[in-house]
Structure formats: structure tokens, C-alpha cells
Amino acid sequence: MRLTVLGSCGAWPSAGQACSGYLVEQDGFRLVVDLGYATVPRLLAHVPAELVDAVFITHGHPDHCADLNPLLRARHLRDDKPALLPVYALPGALDAVLALDRPGMLDDAYVLHEFTAGDRLKFGPFRADTRLLPHWVPNAGVRLSAGGRTLAYTGDTGPSSEVVELGRDADLLLAEATFADRVPEDSRSDLSSADQAARQATAAGAGRLALTHLWPGADPEAALAAARERYDGEVDIATGGLVIDL
Numbered sequence: 001m002r003l004t005v006l007g008s009c010g011a012w013p014s015a016g017q018a019c020s021g022y023l024v025e026q027d028g029f030r031l032v033v034d035l036g037y038a039t040v041p042r043l044l045a046h047v048p049a050e051l052v053d054a055v056f057i058t059h060g061h062p063d064h065c066a067d068l069n070p071l072l073r074a075r076h077l078r079d080d081k082p083a084l085l086p087v088y089a090l091p092g093a094l095d096a097v098l099a100l101d102r103p104g105m106l107d108d109a110y111v112l113h114e115f116t117a118g119d120r121l122k123f124g125p126f127r128a129d130t131r132l133l134p135h136w137v138p139n140a141g142v143r144l145s146a147g148g149r150t151l152a153y154t155g156d157t158g159p160s161s162e163v164v165e166l167g168r169d170a171d172l173l174l175a176e177a178t179f180a181d182r183v184p185e186d187s188r189s190d191l192s193s194a195d196q197a198a199r200q201a202t203a204a205g206a207g208r209l210a211l212t213h214l215w216p217g218a219d220p221e222a223a224l225a226a227a228r229e230r231y232d233g234e235v236d237i238a239t240g241g242l243v244i245d246l
């Protein structure tokens with residue numbers, strides 16, 4: 001299983017960087033997990049729009065789904081349209097982004113599969129176990145298994161035992177860590193720190209940890225240092241362009 005980080009900024013894209021988006025490949029199947037602001041130009045550097053096989057979106061915040069629109073336009077506005085793109089999201093999560101164009105315009109570009117958090121999904125070689133994680137809006141963490149390897153991804157989440165279950169014995173936990181150690185009071189239930197992500201990676205027995213969704217301008221070294229206090233395995237910052245082969 002190959003993970004390519006398209007972007008990892010929390011909230012908004014900083015200069016030259018994109019928000020959350022990940023290309024996950026197995027046996028030639030190309031799954032895109034989240035499509036935050038500015039991820040599509042990075043995605044297209046790796047795979048043409050028409051060759052994306054499926055999209056999974058964790059939640060409806062635009063730093064995780066805004067670039068679904070340009071991906072669908074790139075498939076719709078061409079002469080030889082590819083098959084409908086399967087898009088998986090929680091109910092209603094994509095209503096706003098799918099309403100950007102005139103009603104019906106992109107209907108021949110995608111088929112929306114709305115699921116309930118807790119469902120087990122299947123895309124190509126991937127099995128996807130989903131879990132509702134605490135956030136301001138419903139957010140589905142996902143545990144992707146294929147070829148005997150497992151990648152767990154939190155989307156955005158407050159600290160929760162559900163994150164530990166999501167990442168249980170995963171080869172890689174790709175965890176939102178918006179802050180290094182202190183989470184502002186008004187976000188404590190809904191976002192995480194590198195310190196919390198690392199504690200949860202340890203509790204889960206995850207084989208490797210990648211920190212993502214750092215606040216624009218945050219010091220990645222501070223996030224790494226906070227995580228290494230709490231987790232003994234390999235820790236990376238999921239910057240755009242990072243490739244991890246599991």
C-alpha cells in the first residue's frame with residue numbers, strides 16, 4: 001500500500017501547500033482520501049483525473065472536501081468522460097460542495113455513496129472500516145486494509161478512545177495534530193495535539209505515526225518533539241509530497 005500526501009495544512013492552505021488530501025494506492029487502484037483546498041493540482045501531478053478510482057471524504061469541512069469540485073469538473077468537462085466516480089461520504093456532508101455548480105451539471109461525473117459511520121465499505125482491493133470521531137460536524141475516521149497492511153486516518157478529531165480503536169495495531173496511524181501540545185479551550189473536544197496523537201498511537205500499538213493537519217505556520221519540529229515524548233516508533237510530519245510505502 002502506498003500513501004502519497006497531497007497536502008496537510010489544517011484550516012487553510014499556506015503558500016505552496018495544500019490542505020488535507022491523500023492518494024492511497026494498492027494493486028493499481030487509486031483511492032483519494034479527502035480533497036481539501038488546493039489538493040487537486042497535487043493529485044494531478046500523480047494521476048490524471050479520469051484514472052482516480054474512488055474518493056472517500058471524512059467530513060464536510062472545506063479543508064477536507066472543497067477540491068472535489070475541480071476533480072469532478074476535470075472528469076465532466078472532457079470529451080471522453082470516464083465512468084462515474086464513486087464518492088463515499090457521510091449523509092449531507094457534501095451537499096455544499098456538490099451545489100457549487102448549476103444543479104445537475106456534474107451528475108454524469110460521480111455517484112454518491114452516503115454511509116453511516118461504523119459501516120464497513122469496500123473499494124477495489126481496500127476494505128474500509130469507518131468510525132465516528134468527535135468533531136464539530138460528523139467525521140468518519142477510516143481504517144483502510146489491503147494486501148495485509150493497514151492505514152488508519154482520523155480526519156479531524158478530538159481525543160477519544162475511538163481513535164485508539166481505529167488505529168489498533170495499524171501499520172500507520174495518520175493522525176490530525178493541529179497543535180503541538182496545547183489545544184485552545186474552545187477546540188479541546190474537536191481537535192487534537194501531536195502530544196495526544198502520540199499517546200493514542202502508543203495505546204493503539206500503531207507501527208508508525210504521521211502527524212497531519214498542522215495549523216498553518218505551526219513549527220513542525222515542535223510537533224515532532226511533542227510526539228516523540230509519547231511515542232517510541234517512527235514519527236513523520238505528513239508534508240505535501242511525502243510518500244510512505246507500507
Ligand SMILES: [Zn+2]
Binds near residue numbers: 059061064135156
Ligand atoms: Zn474539520
